[in-house]
Amino acid sequence: MDRNPNQRDGRRRTIESQTRAVRAPRAPAVREPARPPTRPYWRPRWQAVARLVLAIGLVGFGTVVFLSVQERVEPVAARVIDRLDPDAVMEITGYELVPTAGGEENFALEATRQLTYADGSVRFVDGVELSVTERPDRESFVVTGTEARVDAAQTDVTISGDVQLTVSDGLGVRTGMLVYATGQGLVTMHDDTGPTTLTRAGLEASGRHVVYDRDRAIVILREAATVLLIGDDDRAAVDIRSDRATLAHADGYMHFAGGTEILTGPMVLESEDTTAHFGEEETALERLELRGHARIRSTEPTAGGLREMRAAEMTLEFETTARVLERAILAGASTIELVGSAGARGARIEAATMDVTLAPDGGNVTELVARDGVRLELPAAPNGSRQEIRAVMLTGTGTAVTGLTTVRFDQHVEYREQRTATPTSAAVSRVIRAERLVSGVEAGLSALVEARFLGDVWFEEETRQATADTAVYDIAGGRVTLASAGDAGRVASLTDANSNIWAPTIELALDGSTIEASGGVTSVLMPGGSGGDDTADSTSGKMPALLDTDQEVLVSADTLRYDGDAGQTTYTGQA
Known part of the structure; x- marks a missing residue:
């Protein structure tokens, strides 16, 4: 029941307005003239589409049934890989590993088969090839072998089994196992x-525990x-043997350490360390240090x-063409021994330094220069005497056929x-000192032929002295x-x-x-002469009876002759 009269009035007004909006009755339509009839447009119904689809399906089904009743072909069996190592977590055939560093290829490893393990390491078997490409700072090389291993970080490659290393500079190596540290x-x-063997044009080498430094292009035989x-x-x-060796091909030298023995022709060379230097040709030996x-000896003296x-x-x-020794420079406690006549012992020379030139065949010494503390020891003479010469400097010259023929000693010669x-x-004890000594020599410096002493000569024996x-x-x-x-x-004295004798020339027989x-x-x-008790070394003879034996007697003459057998001295001319 509505309590508000205003609300009831509003509702009525709304109904009244809606009642007034009723449409008036339609007026009768006016009929237009009929148009001529046209052909209607066909549209397929769904039943037709369904029948078409069903027909296509039946044809496809029949085709499948027809093909299925043909002769059956056996399916290809899946390939089975024979596993070499049960511990491997993966095996792959026909594998190539190409790690890179800084955008460039580090190395390439090809193998017939690869085995990968749980720790990340990889093993390659049944034939492997490792290739390292050439760069401006290194040579390229190829390694082949039977098996290879690569650690998880791919920093070490180990190849074993008939390993061959071939470097682009001509080096070839055969060994049993090789480890390439890529970093x-x-x-x-x-x-x-056995030993690892190396070859290069004109060279063969071997050693144990061999290292090839790729970046420095050197080989170390440890x-x-x-x-x-x-x-x-x-x-x-030239055959060189030592405990250790470094072969620096690019730098043209080889270094040998720990005791070295070198065989070349009839020569044997020995030292604790040796360095060989080469010319432009790989094996053109120029110098050995x-x-x-250091020692050199001849096996065919x-x-x-x-x-x-x-x-x-x-x-x-x-000499690089014939590769024969032509010169030797010695330093520090230097010694040289020569071969005497008929192969007997020859001279022995000592000095602080020596410069020795040899004949082309490496046999005879053709030139010799020795300096500082020179000492020449000649072999014993037939009469048993021994000769020795000391000086500051010795120079020897000769020919390739005869060897040394002349020697010269300079400064403080004794x-x-x-x-x-x-x-x-x-017994004999004889000393001659001078500033120079020049002499001819017999083969191998086995004896002096005629010694000429020059400058401030001093001659001394047990009972007499002379100067000239x-x-x-x-x-x-003699x-x-x-x-x-x-x-x-x-004048000589x-x-x-x-007695004393002074004269421009004095000649004496050493036997007196x-x-x-x-x-x-x-x-x-001199007073107190022998008075008839003359010796072979005395020049006095008997003092004349008219002279006092207690006084010195001065005698001048053109010449003097003393006869030791007769014990008589004869003066002639202006006596």
């Missing part, structure tokens, strides 16, 4: 069955190193030739001759001639226990049998 560029090789420079019709072979107890050389260090120069007493001869500007020692004849060097020189002086002689007979 360090090092290839380490060893073979449990144990039992051998290197052979192959010989031919024109060049001698021997360090520490010939008369006049080299027997042995020793020094703390040696530098050996080779010649010593010693002979022990025998039942038929007295020059002295000529006829060693074979005579010494003392002389002055012209008008400006000093001879002194013994009983004769003394001859000429060119204006002055002599002094």
Whole structure:
């Protein structure tokens, strides 16, 4: 029931308005003229579409049934891989591994089969090939083998089984196992069955625990190193053996350490360390540097030739065409021994340094220069005497056929001759000093032929002394001639226990049998002479009866002759 009259009035007004809106009745339609009839447009019904789909399905089904009743073909069996290692988590055939570093290929490893393990390591078997490409800072190389392993980080590649390494610079290596450390560029090789072998044009080498440094292009033979420079019709072979060796092909040298022995022709070279230097040709040996107890010896010594050389260090120069030793420079406690006549012992020379030139065949010494502390020891003479010469410098010259023929000693020359007493001869102790000594020599410097002493000569024996500007020692004849060097020189002098003699020329027999002086002689007979008890070394003879034996007697003459057998001195001319 409505309480508000206003609301009831509103509702009525709304109804009234709606009642007024009723539409009026439609007026009768006006009929238009009929149009001519047209053909109607066909539209397919769904039943027709269904029949078409059903027909197509029946045709397809029939085709499938027809094909299924044809002859059956056996399906291809799935490929089965024979597993080599049950521990491998994956096996792949026909594999290639190409790691890269900095956008560039590090190496490429091809293998017939790959096995991967749980720890991430990879094993390649049934034939492998490792390739490292060339770069501006390294050579390229290829390694082949039977099996390979790669660690999980792909930093180490280990190849084993008939391993062959081929480097683009011509180096070839055969070994049992190889490890390539990719980060360090090092290839380490060893073979449990024997040494690792290396080849290059004109060279063969071997060693144990071999390292090839890819970046430095060097090979290190850590144990039992051998290197052979192959010989031919024109060049001698050089066989080098040492404990360790470094072969630096690109830098043109080889270094051998831990004791070295070198065989070339008839020569054997030894030292603690050796460095070989090569020319532009790979095996053109130019120089050997021997360090520490260096030694050269001949296995086929010939008369006049080299027997042995020793020094703390040696530098050996080779004729590169024939590869033969032509020069040796010795330093530190240097010694050289030559071969004497008929293969007997020759001379021995010592000095601080030596420069030795050898004949083309490496046998005879053709030139020799020794400096500082020179000492020449000659072999014993037939009469048993021994000769020794000391000087600051020694120079020897000769020919390739004869060897040394002449020697020259300079500065503070001292010649010593010693002979022990025998039942038929007295002992000898003779010294000659001078500024220079020049002498011809026999083969192998086995003996001096005629020694010429020059400059401030001093001659000394047990009972007499002599001085002169020059002295000529006829060693074979046993005579010494003392002389002055012209008008400006000093006269020669001879002194013994009983007399003094001064003359431009004095010639004496070393056995004391004769003394001859000429060119204006002055002599002094000393008091207390032998008075008839003359010896072979005395020049006095008997003092004339008219003279007092307690006084010195001065005698001048043109010449003087002393006869030791007769015990008589004869003065002639202006006496």
